[in-house]
Amino acid sequence: MTSSSAQAAVTSDDAVLAYALRWRVRSPMPGAHRGADAGALGHLRQIVPFDRSPDPRRIDLRASLRDPFGGLHVREFEQRAAAAVHVLVDASASMRPAWPRACALARLVVTAARTLCDAFGLVVAGGSVLHERPARHANADGDLDALDTTLPSGRGIDALVGAAQRVGRRRSLVFVVSDFAFGLEEAARLLEALAAHDTVPLRLLDPAQDLMPRHGLAELRDREDGRRRLVWLRPALHARWREAREAQSRALHAISAAHGAAMLDVGARVDAEALSAHLLGR
């Protein structure tokens, strides 16, 4: 199966992801986002005395004339800056069924970052760090192909947390693509490691339980540690199960909110528009 068809299968259409940043980017690279530095073009930020920004091309005549002391004033603009966008992909074994969606999400982010001239960084970590690309403007196709051919394996998110700490000191937009199939402490640890960044946790939902028959015996094997457990499926257990799942979901959202990161649940299909709405509506 080629990567493009995999993407087509899990994304609704060719919709393009759009994102906006909630902070002023401090970056020397010109880009699409509002920068923290003053520049020559863009939105008017303020009017400053000529001696603070001695650029005769930007002299504001109106403001200069209005000055009773006859001082010259110069208009200062907001520099449009390029940000860095990181995608952290959890590649532990539990992500296997969700992997096509993870790849599709990464591809969406790459396309959007390219459109906005942002640097793109990628971390794929399962039991160990499988692929790591620092934030660069260079073409990311090779990295996406590497992502496509990765077979999620290993257990735990220690490698992912370690990689998250290396993302960089400069505030970036960080997408965390994971099924969050681990304890709440682990989730908190991961978000903690990304506290300096604008983090967007994308939780890939596991449709498995909805596929479970109402009655029967099922032996479940944990993808990560291989433990097995017999489950006697019956309506009472389904109810308790659903309750537990909802409680887990609520707790995850609460933890994300506490870390200033709004979590988005991604169902069986990757909906670019919903993701855009989530990103723009934060």
Add this chain to the structure above:
Amino acid sequence: MSVWSHLVLLRPQALWLLPLALLPWWLGSRAVSDWSWLGSVPADSASDALDIALRTLGSLALVVFVLALAAPVRQHDSIPRTSTGAHLGLVIDRSGSMNSTFAGRTPEGGEESKAAAAKRLLDAFVERRGHDRVGVVGFSTSPMFILPMTDRREAIRAAIAPIDEPGLAYTDVARGLAMAFSLFDERDPTASQVMVLVSDGAAVIDRRVQESLRAAFAARPLRLYWLFLRTERSAGPFDAPADPSQDTPQSMPERHLDLFFRTLGVPYRAFEAENAGELAAAIDAIDEAERGEVQWLEPVPQRDLAPFAFGIAAFACALLAAAKLVEVRVDLSMPGARR
């Protein structure tokens, strides 16, 4: 004495396969569904108990199957039994005169011979006393060992059935009695042992034979009954001769046999029956008197227990198959998922 103490394995080397019973605890044979995180599955004690139960059932099936392969048998043995009754040795006269009627004639029309009456009444007697052990010896010219002491009703009735067949000439009471001693085994000394002599005549018993019979009677706690079927106009055991010179064993064998029995020192009763009614009364009297407790050992043949073991294993397997039938597997491969 438990059943287990007699359990024997004919092929014990099959027990080397017993460690196979651990397989259900090591190997899974169930359809496995990959699950992203077992932490999301709520703890369920019913499921856990079912898991243990199914594995135990698998182990049980293997254990019982291995036991079945080891060819278990319950060994040939004797089981002691206790009942109300007696060990009854029937010593039956098979001389030709038994085939005549009480009147001494050949039976005609509806007439019943002495042997036929004895057969009918003894048959009913045996039928009535369900817990007796009965052995049968016949005698005429020589003694005939017919049936060893047993509690099998069919065998006893079959042994009594042919006593009205035409008999032989002579009446050798002594050898018949001697053979009857072999009916009583020594296994149950507490049982009440009864010897019933059914005859319509008597014979002279030799002095030396008398001594050996006396010794044999003294050796065991027997009780002796003599049912004398008296033919009309013939001598009986209770007839004293008018002329004392006639009082010899040769001329009055019945009287002298009776006298001999009285000197044995064992409980003894003689009944004289001149017709079927009196015979029935005599038999009822014996029935009334003999209500002791009797114990004996019932032989039990070796029994193959493998079918039971196979049955249990099959039952366990059936339950496991039922569990297998309700097994479900969740295939999580989504459209576009790669394995």
